[in-house]
Amino acid sequence: MTELATTAQARELHRQFCEDVMSMPGGEKINICQQCGTCTGSCPTSYLMDWGPREIIGAFRAGMIDRVVKSNTIWLCTSCYSCTVRCPAGIKITDLMYELKRMAIKYDLAPKDGKSPAMTKYFVDSVHKHGRNHEVELMAKFMLTKDWGLPFKFMGTGLKLFTAGRLPLFAKNIRGREELDKISAYLEAQEAKTQ
Amino acid sequence: MRYLYYPGCSSEATGKAYDISTRAMMEKLGVELVELDDWNCCGATSYFNVRELDSFAIAARNLAIAQKQGDEDLCVICNACYTTLAKTNRYIEESPEVHEAVNGALGAVNRSYDGKKAVRHIMDVLVNDVGIEALSEKVTRRLTGIKVAPYYGCQYSRPMGAFDDPEFPTTMDAFFTALGADVITDYAGKSKCCGGMMMLTKEEGALRLCHELLEGAHKAGADVIVCACPLCEMNLEGYQPRVNKAFGTDYDIPVMYFTQLAGLAFGASPKALALDKQIVSCDRVVAAIPA
Numbered sequence: 001m002t003e004l005a006t007t008a009q010a011r012e013l014h015r016q017f018c019e020d021v022m023s024m025p026g027g028e029k030i031n032i033c034q035q036c037g038t039c040t041g042s043c044p045t046s047y048l049m050d051w052g053p054r055e056i057i058g059a060f061r062a063g064m065i066d067r068v069v070k071s072n073t074i075w076l077c078t079s080c081y082s083c084t085v086r087c088p089a090g091i092k093i094t095d096l097m098y099e100l101k102r103m104a105i106k107y108d109l110a111p112k113d114g115k116s117p118a119m120t121k122y123f124v125d126s127v128h129k130h131g132r133n134h135e136v137e138l139m140a141k142f143m144l145t146k147d148w149g150l151p152f153k154f155m156g157t158g159l160k161l162f163t164a165g166r167l168p169l170f171a172k173n174i175r176g177r178e179e180l181d182k183i184s185a186y187l188e189a190q191e192a193k194t195q
Numbered sequence: 196m197r198y199l200y201y202p203g204c205s206s207e208a209t210g211k212a213y214d215i216s217t218r219a220m221m222e223k224l225g226v227e228l229v230e231l232d233d234w235n236c237c238g239a240t241s242y243f244n245v246r247e248l249d250s251f252a253i254a255a256r257n258l259a260i261a262q263k264q265g266d267e268d269l270c271v272i273c274n275a276c277y278t279t280l281a282k283t284n285r286y287i288e289e290s291p292e293v294h295e296a297v298n299g300a301l302g303a304v305n306r307s308y309d310g311k312k313a314v315r316h317i318m319d320v321l322v323n324d325v326g327i328e329a330l331s332e333k334v335t336r337r338l339t340g341i342k343v344a345p346y347y348g349c350q351y352s353r354p355m356g357a358f359d360d361p362e363f364p365t366t367m368d369a370f371f372t373a374l375g376a377d378v379i380t381d382y383a384g385k386s387k388c389c390g391g392m393m394m395l396t397k398e399e400g401a402l403r404l405c406h407e408l409l410e411g412a413h414k415a416g417a418d419v420i421v422c423a424c425p426l427c428e429m430n431l432e433g434y435q436p437r438v439n440k441a442f443g444t445d446y447d448i449p450v451m452y453f454t455q456l457a458g459l460a461f462g463a464s465p466k467a468l469a470l471d472k473q474i475v476s477c478d479r480v481v482a483a484i485p486a
Binding site: 024025026044045048075076078079080081082084085086092094095098099101102105115116117119120123124127131132133134135136139142147150153156157160161164165166167168172174175176177179180182183184185186187190 | 204205207208209210211212233234235236238239240241242243244245246247248249252253256278286289290293296299300301302303304306349350353354356361362387388390391392393395396397398400404433434436437471472473474
């Protein structure tokens with residue numbers, strides 16, 4: 001994980017984060033969060049988090065960007081959308097978590113040993129390679145790089161899944177898989193133009 | 196009745212039985228499913244972590260193909276695919292900037308999307324298009340006495356709530372009631388999270404969530420838990436032994452795709468519904484259905 005060495009750097013990062021969050025559809029609603037805590041109370045994984053979603057929004061608005069990106073919070077969001085449908089201010093908190101994850105990856109602030117960022121990367125790689133997510137490849141890559149113990153813990157179930165034909169070894173490629181690279185390349189070029 | 200059909204990536208691996216049983220069940224109902232041509236991954240939750248516009252554009256490639264392929268609605272079986280595709284539609288509708296950017300990206304591969312393809316969850320199609328009465332009439336083996344815990348999962352009706360309540364959905368209850376089952380209508384965990392991908396990245400957290408869901412079904416005396424999402428099904432069924440180990444329980448609760456149990460009611464055979472692909476045996480559920 002990159003250290004946020006100077007305050008100036010942290011401030012610049014905060015500015016960039018704010019800009020990106022505000023550019024999301026409905027992103028400006030973060031300004032009207034009244035810190036009621038409905039999100040944290042609704043979150044099924046908040047008990048595992050360094051800081052709950054309410055605190056993350058508070059810290060984000062206060063410019064404490066270190067706390068936001070170094071917390072485990074954003075990586076523990078399961079996208080269940082409970083907070084989003086309950087937020088009285090209409091803040092799309094799940095989308096905000098996605099945005100913060102994107103920023104953490106983009107600025108190389110995600111924890112290097114983190115399992116979730118790796119999972120994200122392998123998933124996207126698989127989609128671009130085949131056009132579809134090849135679950136077996138995803139799991140194999142993840143196990144090899146992030147969790148050596150997993151095959152042993154999962155052995156019994158894994159064998160049953162395999163014999164039931166639920167773990168096909170080979171991926172099917174779609175015909176238009178190159179289109180996905182082209183779509184990404186186009187959007188990347190557009191983004192570079194606006195910056 | 197005819198729909199374009201989006202099976203989703205899991206249907207080629209861990210969730211194979213969902214796809215197989217969907218096709219078998221729909222055939223019994225006389226609903227024609229035409230697979231979307233050369234569909235790609237919707238992007239699921241993971242792709243949103245990379246770039247938002249990318250994820251919308253990747254998802255929209257499917258919608259662009261659907262628009263070209265036919266006028267029928269796009270029927271989706273996986274909760275996560277459904278939410279991703281429907282959410283893409285909604286953002287395109289809400290934000291002209293998103294629509295323009297998505298179409299720009301699609302233009303790079305000679306495609307375009309007008310934002311108008313209706314994305315429908317299969318349960319929405321069943322309950323609202325086929326209709327409860329017609330469904331009830333098609334039953335050949337009524338699920339009398341089978342106690343069903345309907346597990347909807349998160350992204351069935353969240354965040355949009357397009358066809359059911361985001362917090363307390365009831366469409367699956369109505370569906371299985373029509374099939375004669377004894378539905379646990381107050382199943383506490385019905386729309387709670389199973390942990391999803393967290394099972395691989397933070398196992399103890401996901402096991403705890405699955406434990407709550409299994410415990411709720413066990414306490415309510417469920418014969419079977421039915422799911423509408425491959426990840427929910429995988430976590431509740433595949434990880435049941437891990438839950439038992441972590442919490443000192445001895446759950447042995449059959450978990451099915453809802454299409455498997457419904458398929459039985461509409462007269463499809465267990466084999467045609469891929470019930471042999473389950474890990475926790477469903478034989479006793481099949482045997483308990485009156486002939």
